[in-house]
Amino acid sequence: MELKNSVALITGAAARVGKATALALAAKGAAIAFTYLNDAEPWRDTLADIEAAGAAVLALPLDVRQPGQPQAVVQQVIERFGRIDLLVNNASVWLRAPFLEISAEQWQMALDINLTGPFLCAQAVAPHMLAQKAGVIINITDLSAYQTWPEYAHHSASKAGLVALTRVLAAELAPHVRVNAIAPGTVLLPDNAPPEKERWAVGNSLLKRVGSPEDVAKTIIFLTEMDFATGAVYFMDGGRALV
Numbered sequence: 001m002e003l004k005n006s007v008a009l010i011t012g013a014a015a016r017v018g019k020a021t022a023l024a025l026a027a028k029g030a031a032i033a034f035t036y037l038n039d040a041e042p043w044r045d046t047l048a049d050i051e052a053a054g055a056a057v058l059a060l061p062l063d064v065r066q067p068g069q070p071q072a073v074v075q076q077v078i079e080r081f082g083r084i085d086l087l088v089n090n091a092s093v094w095l096r097a098p099f100l101e102i103s104a105e106q107w108q109m110a111l112d113i114n115l116t117g118p119f120l121c122a123q124a125v126a127p128h129m130l131a132q133k134a135g136v137i138i139n140i141t142d143l144s145a146y147q148t149w150p151e152y153a154h155h156s157a158s159k160a161g162l163v164a165l166t167r168v169l170a171a172e173l174a175p176h177v178r179v180n181a182i183a184p185g186t187v188l189l190p191d192n193a194p195p196e197k198e199r200w201a202v203g204n205s206l207l208k209r210v211g212s213p214e215d216v217a218k219t220i221i222f223l224t225e226m227d228f229a230t231g232a233v234y235f236m237d238g239g240r241a242l243v
Contacts, residue, residue: 001085001086001134001136001224001225001227002225003025003028003029003030003086003221003224003225004028004029004030005029005030005031006029006030006031006085006086007030007031007033007077007081007082007083007084007085007086008022008025008030008031008032008033008084008085008086008087008088009033009034009035009073009074009077009084009086009087009088009121009125010022010025010032010033010034010035010087010088010090011034011035011062011064011087011088011089011090011091011117011121012035012036012037012090012091012092013034013035013036013046013088013090014034014036014037014041014042014043014046015041015042015046016188016213017090017140017184017187017188017213017216017217018034018088018090018091019046019049019213020212020213020214020216020217021088021090021213021216021217021220022034022046022050023049023050023053023217024214024217024218024220024221025086025217025220025221026050026053026054026055026057027053028221029055030055030085030086031055031056031057031081032050032055032056032057032058033057033058033059033060033073033076033077033080033081033084034046034050034057034058034059034060035059035060035061035062035073035091036059036060036061036062037061037062037063037091038061043059044059046059047059056081058076058077058080058081060073060076060077062091064091064112064113064116064117064118064120064121065109065112065113065116065117067120070117070120070121070123070124071120071124073121073124074121074124074125074128078128083128083132084125084128084129084135085129085134085135085136086135086136086137086138086224087121087122087125087135087136087137087138088138088140088220089117089118089121089122089137089138089139089140089162090140091113091117092113092114092140093109093110093113093114094155095109095110095152095154095155096151096152096155097151097154098150098151099150099151099153102153102154106154107154109154110154110155110157110158111154111157111158111161113158114155114158114159114161114162115158115159115161115162115165118139118162118165119165122137122165122169122179125137126169126173126177129173129176129177130173130176130177133176134176134177135173135176135177135178136177136178136179136180136223136224137169137173137177137178137179137180138179138180138181138182138220138223138224139162139165139166139179139180139181139182140181140182140184140216141159141160141162141163141166141181141182141183141233142159142183142184142185143183143184143185143235143237143240143241144156144159144160145159145160145162145163145183145233146160146183146241147241162181163181163183163233166179166180166181166231166233167179167231170230170231170232171231174230178227178229178230179230179231180223180229180230180231180232180233180234181232181233181234182216182219182220182223182233182234182235182236183233183234183235183236183237183241184211184215184216184236184237185201185204185205185211185235185236185237185238185240185241186201186204186205186210186211186237186238186240187210187211187212187213187215187216187236188210188211188212188213189201189210198210204240204243205237205238205239205240205243206238206239206240206242206243207238207239209238210238211236211237211238215236216236219234219236
């Protein structure tokens with residue numbers, strides 16, 4: 001799919017990987033619609049940066065846990081731009097707790113945001129993509145869907161479910177809508193990460209370095225433009241899955 005003059009919707013794009021993706025797609029000539037959770041996020045800065053890049057942009061609040069909100073967001077994007085060519089399901093939550101201490105509420109939050117949210121967004125966007133006989137959906141999972149991460153049972157289950165959802169949607173929405181996923185490794189450390197965290201990340205990478213949000217953004221561009229890719233999970237992890 002040609003990105004120039006396309007319309008991309010990116011969830012959870014006020015900062016980090018989502019913002020890098022929005023800016024990379026804007027640089028390729030796409031109009032950008034992105035969502036943020038609330039005003040505590042720096043979405044206005046992201047909006048200004050996308051505008052400075054010369055792209056048309058729309059920023060909308062979205063809580064993917066609320067069933068009616070993805071449909072409303074998609075409708076607003078259609079009203080503004082007339083179409084949606086690319087959906088990037090990036091909004092996510094990262095929860096950690098020992099298995100015996102995970103509450104029902106924490107379990108449900110992980111599933112609601114990391115799995116049900118992408119389901120609702122894809123379900124809202126797919127009819128429009130099918131009607132225009134073209135579209136791409138990219139889900140952001142991670143290595144916990146494939147590796148055993150103690151203390152991340154709820155997170156891992158939600159991300160593994162997202163991989164399964166990716167494959168089913170690829171089969172069900174073909175041939176006009178392509179659906180893929182990306183499993184990043186460590187691409188951005190928290191600002192307050194201790195030095196030992198970076199040493200661990202570097203040590204668990206075959207390339208001996210931490211990645212960047214831009215690495216994920218480049219992969220999103222590749223999967224959007226590569227018209228023969230669907231139903232796959234692309235590891236962007238510096239080889240961490242092999243360590």
